[in-house]
Amino acid sequence: MKMRxxxxxxxxxxxxxxxxxxxxxxxxxxxxxxxELRCVVCQNLSVADSPAEMAVQMRGIVRQQLQAGxxxxxxxxxxxxxxxxxxxxxxxxxxxNLTVWILPFAVLLGGLGFALWYLRRWxxxxxxxxxxxxxxxxxxxxxxxxxxxxxxxxQSPPDEEQLRLYQDxxxxxxxxxxxxxxxxxxxxLRQRYERQAVRRLAETRxxxxxxxxxxxxxxxxxxxxxxxxxxxxxxxxxxxGGVTLGVLLGQSLRxxxxxxxxxxxxxxxxxxxxxxxxxxxxxxxxxxxxxxxxAFQRKDxxxxxxxxxxxxxxxxxxxxxxxxxxxxxxxxxxxxxxxxALDRALSRTPxxxxxxxAKGMILFQEGRDPAGAREHLQRLERLLPEGGQRxxxxxxxxxxxxxxxxxxxxxxxxxxxxTVRLDPERPAKASxxxxxxxxxxxxxxxxxxxxxxxxxxAPAFPVSFSxxxxxxxxxxxxxxxxxxxNARLDRDGDPLxxxxxxxxxxxxxxxxxxxxRDVVITLK
Amino acid sequence: MTPAAxxxxxxxxxxxxxxxxxxxxxxxxxxxxxxxxxxxxxxxFSLELFNGETVRLSELRGKTVMLDFWASxxxxxxxxxxxxxxxxxxxxHDIVFLGxxxxxxxxxxxxxxEEFGITFLNxxxxxxxxxxxxxxxGIPEAFFISPAGRITYKHIGAIPPPVLAAKLQEARRDxxxxxxxxxxxxxxx
Numbered sequence: 001m002k003m004r005x006x007x008x009x010x011x012x013x014x015x016x017x018x019x020x021x022x023x024x025x026x027x028x029x030x031x032x033x034x035x036e037l038r039c040v041v042c043q044n045l046s047v048a049d050s051p052a053e054m055a056v057q058m059r060g061i062v063r064q065q066l067q068a069g070x071x072x073x074x075x076x077x078x079x080x081x082x083x084x085x086x087x088x089x090x091x092x093x094x095x096x097n098l099t100v101w102i103l104p105f106a107v108l109l110g111g112l113g114f115a116l117w118y119l120r121r122w123x124x125x126x127x128x129x130x131x132x133x134x135x136x137x138x139x140x141x142x143x144x145x146x147x148x149x150x151x152x153x154x155q156s157p158p159d160e161e162q163l164r165l166y167q168d169x170x171x172x173x174x175x176x177x178x179x180x181x182x183x184x185x186x187x188x189l190r191q192r193y194e195r196q197a198v199r200r201l202a203e204t205r206x207x208x209x210x211x212x213x214x215x216x217x218x219x220x221x222x223x224x225x226x227x228x229x230x231x232x233x234x235x236x237x238x239x240x241g242g243v244t245l246g247v248l249l250g251q252s253l254r255x256x257x258x259x260x261x262x263x264x265x266x267x268x269x270x271x272x273x274x275x276x277x278x279x280x281x282x283x284x285x286x287x288x289x290x291x292x293x294x295a296f297q298r299k300d301x302x303x304x305x306x307x308x309x310x311x312x313x314x315x316x317x318x319x320x321x322x323x324x325x326x327x328x329x330x331x332x333x334x335x336x337x338x339x340x341a342l343d344r345a346l347s348r349t350p351x352x353x354x355x356x357x358a359k360g361m362i363l364f365q366e367g368r369d370p371a372g373a374r375e376h377l378q379r380l381e382r383l384l385p386e387g388g389q390r391x392x393x394x395x396x397x398x399x400x401x402x403x404x405x406x407x408x409x410x411x412x413x414x415x416x417x418x419t420v421r422l423d424p425e426r427p428a429k430a431s432x433x434x435x436x437x438x439x440x441x442x443x444x445x446x447x448x449x450x451x452x453x454x455x456x457x458a459p460a461f462p463v464s465f466s467x468x469x470x471x472x473x474x475x476x477x478x479x480x481x482x483x484x485x486n487a488r489l490d491r492d493g494d495p496l497x498x499x500x501x502x503x504x505x506x507x508x509x510x511x512x513x514x515x516x517r518d519v520v521i522t523l524k
Numbered sequence: 525m526t527p528a529a530x531x532x533x534x535x536x537x538x539x540x541x542x543x544x545x546x547x548x549x550x551x552x553x554x555x556x557x558x559x560x561x562x563x564x565x566x567x568x569f570s571l572e573l574f575n576g577e578t579v580r581l582s583e584l585r586g587k588t589v590m591l592d593f594w595a596s597x598x599x600x601x602x603x604x605x606x607x608x609x610x611x612x613x614x615x616x617h618d619i620v621f622l623g624x625x626x627x628x629x630x631x632x633x634x635x636x637x638e639e640f641g642i643t644f645l646n647x648x649x650x651x652x653x654x655x656x657x658x659x660x661x662g663i664p665e666a667f668f669i670s671p672a673g674r675i676t677y678k679h680i681g682a683i684p685p686p687v688l689a690a691k692l693q694e695a696r697r698d699x700x701x702x703x704x705x706x707x708x709x710x711x712x713x
Contacts, residue, residue, distance in 0.1 A: 040557060040661040041711045053627050053713045054661075057652030082659035194684045228531055 046362045076372035111236040140195040165197040319349040347433040356380040415468035418519025443482040482511035486523040566669045567657040571647040589669040595628045595634035601664045605680035606641040612644045662709040668695040681707025
């Protein structure tokens with residue numbers, strides 16, 4: 001009998017797992033398409049990333065069209081036909097849009113080309129070739145002008161560079177006459193300065209040959225020319241630096257996925273879009289989840305645990321990863337840890353079929369809380385479409401019902417059964433994290449530890465409960481009356497913390513004896 | 525021209541180009557989305573009206589239709605509500621005003637209709653399908669549809685009564701406007 005139930009459970013888990021897997025693929029496709037569409041009501045956000053209502057509706061339309069069999073291209077075309085190419089985050093590379101794609105690279109290449117040309121020219125000017133033939137006429141002129149440097153030159157007046165070279169030649173002569181330089185050094189240096197001065201003179205003559213010199217052009221050439229080129233070179237270097245910085249910053253910053261996450265990523269910290277770097281956590285949560293689901297389906301639980309841990313490292317409340325972890329932990333016999341993981345899954349997604357199923361089955365199989373098992377499975381039943389899966393869940397609910405009517409010998413003994421409900425005049429909605437505690441204390445006891453406690457996570461009111469010997473908290477104590485019953489709805493699920501405004505209630509007919517039925521506690 | 529003057533000219537041209545580009549960029553409203561729908565056949569849809577009936581756009585072929593996307597939380601929609609109702613009452617039977625309430629709750633929408641005494645047809649687009657089909661991004665947004673079923677004009681923002689009357693006449697004659705109109709509007713949520 002137990003074997004049959006286990007086989008049925010596995011079959012259902014695998015089917016649910018496959019359905020969840022297909023849903024995940026669809027969601028990945030929706031996200032991929034939505035991330036290419038621009039949100040129409042927010043600036044520079046994709047439809048995938050925008051929390052706006054319109055973006056949610058657009059994602060819904062993408063999902064519907066995918067389910068209807070449309071291709072991503074057809075879906076993109078649909079949105080373009082409604083909002084124009086504006087709606088595409090990356091404009092298509094044709095027509096005028098090509099400018100957007102080509103211009104930055106063209107400017108970058110042009111800038112680099114210019115910088116290269118300028119550097120070559122600059123280094124060429126500094127290159128000193130001792131075998132270079134010199135114009136004897138210019139050499140003569142250099143010597144004559146150097147000799148009278150500082151005085152008003154006769155022909156075309158030299159520029160600042162030329163003056164500096166003449167000054168160097170005069171200082172060289174002075175040092176030589178003072179005996180500070182050897183003959184060989186003096187000759188080598190003199191020839192070098194003369195060559196530079198002749199070359200400079202030749203360049204000046206070439207650039208001014210076509211245009212007669214005027215006072216204004218001389219001033220512009222001498223002062224502005226070199227500065228202009230230097231500015232242009234700096235502008236190119238700054239532009240290239242700015243573009244590089246922009247590209248690299250764009251890649252290195254990303255939205256934080258959790259409070260522990262870093263805003264930097266990729267090349268700065270070596271982390272991917274998923275979160276901060278941890279060993280084996282370089283893949284995205286979606287990819288890790290897929291890997292885990294595949295490992296789970298082939299019953300490779302070790303790999304599955306690794307994969308789901310990678311997801312939970314980045315998002316500790318990830319509903320699906322927690323649900324799968326819960327199922328694996330339950331298989332390994334860690335029931336409490338499994339229930340904790342499943343509660344975590346249900347805290348964010350109260351109607352997650354996999355978690356409802358797993359929790360319901362754990363509570364049922366362990367015989368811990370048949371009422372809780374039935375409640376979770378009933379919630380699942382309402383979610384499932386008519387068919388095989390729903391029928392299987394119904395069968396198990398019916399079986400729980402039969403077992404509750406005929407309690408097994410192990411949990412024999414009088415029990416207290418009843419219902420906890422919300423005050424109809426003060427309707428309140430229990431959050432997914434809320435936990436209901438039903439507590440039985442010996443009548444007349446003031447405070448102290450309770451005799452028995454029933455814990456029901458994410459309750460859906462009205463909640464039916466059954467309190468018995470299995471729920472006794474104090475070792476060795478027996479479940480005997482008279483008992484006072486009360487219930488409390490803990491908002492955050494932590495029994496040690498109490499928040500203002502939490503709902504609580506006491507049974508009007510206190511004290512009660514074990515065996516009492518139809519006990520009603522109203523939370524106010 | 526001397527080389528120095530030529531350099532100066534090129535520098536000024538470069539700076540001028542950047543200034544023109546920046547000026548153009550600042551003048552443009554990055555939120556404004558030009559509609560590609562004007563001049564095209566109006567997308568068909570079926571809308572459940574607040575009075576319980578259902579209307580299909582294709583069934584209104586042969587009549588001039590003015591679609592108005594609105595929400596009760598939209599201030600410019602409140603501004604134009606009375607003007608629209610007054611214009612509707614003045615029109616003949618061959619013109620249909622159809623209000624499409626978006627991103628709103630039904631009670632709020634009904635309260636709005638009651639407050640402004642609106643009598644023309646109104647329904648809700650709960651999942652945003654019609655809004656996206658018409659490329660809606662701000663409200664109020666009005667589409668004028670000719671008896672042949674073509675969108676002749678689109679106006680975003682509260683529409684002044686003279687423009688409304690003129691554009692209805694153009695739509696009646698299937699005259700397509702070259703551009704869209706703009707007025708005070710509010711981005712949808």
